[in-house]
Amino acid sequence: AARLCSGAGGEAEAAGGAGAMLRHLARKLRASGPVTVAEYMREALTNPGQGYYTRRGGVGESGDFITSPEISQVFGELIGIWYISEWMAMGKPSTFQLVELGPGRGTLTEDILRVFKQLSSVLSKCDVSVHLVEVSPKLSEIQAVMLTGGKVQPSPEDESAYMKGISKTGIPIFWYRDIQDVPPGYSFYLAHEFFDALPIHKFQQRTEKGWREVLVDIDPEVPDQLRFVLSPSRTPATQNFIQPEETRDHVEVCPEAGVIVQRLASRIEKDGGAALVADYGHDGTKTDTFRGFRNHKLHDVLSAPGTADLTADVDFSYLRKMAQGKTATLGPIKQREFLKNMGIDLRLQVLLQNSGDTATREQLLHSYDMLMNPEKMGDCFNFFALLPLHRLAHPDKKDKPESKSPLPPVAGFHELLLK
Numbered sequence: 001a002a003r004l005c006s007g008a009g010g011e012a013e014a015a016g017g018a019g020a021m022l023r024h025l026a027r028k029l030r031a032s033g034p035v036t037v038a039e040y041m042r043e044a045l046t047n048p049g050q051g052y053y054t055r056r057g058g059v060g061e062s063g064d065f066i067t068s069p070e071i072s073q074v075f076g077e078l079i080g081i082w083y084i085s086e087w088m089a090m091g092k093p094s095t096f097q098l099v100e101l102g103p104g105r106g107t108l109t110e111d112i113l114r115v116f117k118q119l120s121s122v123l124s125k126c127d128v129s130v131h132l133v134e135v136s137p138k139l140s141e142i143q144a145v146m147l148t149g150g151k152v153q154p155s156p157e158d159e160s161a162y163m164k165g166i167s168k169t170g171i172p173i174f175w176y177r178d179i180q181d182v183p184p185g186y187s188f189y190l191a192h193e194f195f196d197a198l199p200i201h202k203f204q205q206r207t208e209k210g211w212r213e214v215l216v217d218i219d220p221e222v223p224d225q226l227r228f229v230l231s232p233s234r235t236p237a238t239q240n241f242i243q244p245e246e247t248r249d250h251v252e253v254c255p256e257a258g259v260i261v262q263r264l265a266s267r268i269e270k271d272g273g274a275a276l277v278a279d280y281g282h283d284g285t286k287t288d289t290f291r292g293f294r295n296h297k298l299h300d301v302l303s304a305p306g307t308a309d310l311t312a313d314v315d316f317s318y319l320r321k322m323a324q325g326k327t328a329t330l331g332p333i334k335q336r337e338f339l340k341n342m343g344i345d346l347r348l349q350v351l352l353q354n355s356g357d358t359a360t361r362e363q364l365l366h367s368y369d370m371l372m373n374p375e376k377m378g379d380c381f382n383f384f385a386l387l388p389l390h391r392l393a394h395p396d397k398k399d400k401p402e403s404k405s406p407l408p409p410v411a412g413f414h415e416l417l418l419k
């Protein structure tokens with residue numbers, strides 16, 4: 001049901017006829033030669049006319065892959081608690097923005113806003129607004145229905161948001177295409193299964209020739225069939241994106257993820273807040289994770305582009321490097337540990353006690369298993385956080401004599417302490 005956590009490739013599915021995207025790419029490749037995997041992925045996923053996210057959206061049971069917030073409301077509720085816990089630990093600032101990158105169907109924000117409403121006595125004096133960064137017009141429509149009941153209006157051209165509305169719980173919501181359009185201010189950021197959708201470059205080390213980049217080309221023998229080739233020499237990306245200390249011989253790098261993390265880190269450093277990133281990934285150890293999904297099955301990445309989700313594991317060691325100096329980082333920690341620390345077992349017990357019928361109880365247990373089972377989503381999904389440097393500073397260090405009380409531990413990464 002969920003996207004698998006490792007293993008590339010999979011059975012090639014019939015392309016089902018050359019689609020508009022394939023014809024567009026084939027024309028481009030014939031005219032100007034092979035493109036990087038990043039360029040291919042960007043076209044296939046977010047081309048404004050034919051891209052996968054632009055047209056299909058894909059998330060959910062009836063789509064191509066299912067994500068944790070779509071599996072259980074408990075997931076979003078615990079994330080909502082995480083933000084409240086950090087908001088309290090940071091001295092309850094009088095205002096904050098909740099900024100979600102790639103909100104999918106809007107389910108996660110919906111669950112978080114329900115928690116904010118339930119805990120409105122705690123948040124009562126805080127001015128909260130929601131800011132969604134979404135490139136897909138189709139998904140932003142679905143989000144608008146989910147979160148506002150469809151009561152949204154397009155923003156005037158001179159405003160940075162392209163759409164705005166009011167949540168069912170009375171909170172203003174704004175939509176943007178890029179994180180840079182979100183106004184500055186104290187913000188809690190959220191990126192769930194967002195970074196894995198960003199374009200990656202792929203490289204291979206060839207002993208006698210050094211690094212070469214994997215490119216996508218048209219097969220000269222078969223009409224409209226794509227294939228991978230290796231660049232004959234170094235490319236700008238091989239020069240810029242491979243770390244000098246790299247020891248793997250196959251590497252995937254997502255520079256766009258690096259740029260976004262740098263932006264988040266700068267914003268947190270300047271205006272305060274925190275970012276929570278949750279995704280499948282590794283800490284700089286895996287090599288070939290680029291894969292496609294269609295109808296909940298692995299799908300050949302080069303077949304029928306634009307009709308399948310393309311994804312690659314997030315390299316958390318790279319994200320950590322990109323945030324260095326500006327913010328502290330925590331994680332990656334496995335999803336099952338994070339959710340356990342956040343109190344998922346207790347929440348499950350309460351829901352089980354409150355549910356009268358067997359079907360609901362079975363559903364609750366089944367979704368808990370999906371999220372927590374190490375063989376399912378428990379082990380391969382990870383949580384990672386960016387926090388202001390002072391949030392993790394050790395209170396009894398000699399150079400910080402002014403610190404009075406010890407800082408509370410960060411929830412999820414340690415056991416939850418709500419005072």
Ligand code: SAH
Binds near residue numbers: 102194
């Ligand atoms: N967070 C959701 C959806 C994950 S799918 C969930 O967990 O269910 C990835 C999301 O990122 C989609 O909403 C997609 O449209 C969006 N997206 C992909 N590339 C993007 C980009 N470059 N900028 C903004 N959003 C993007």
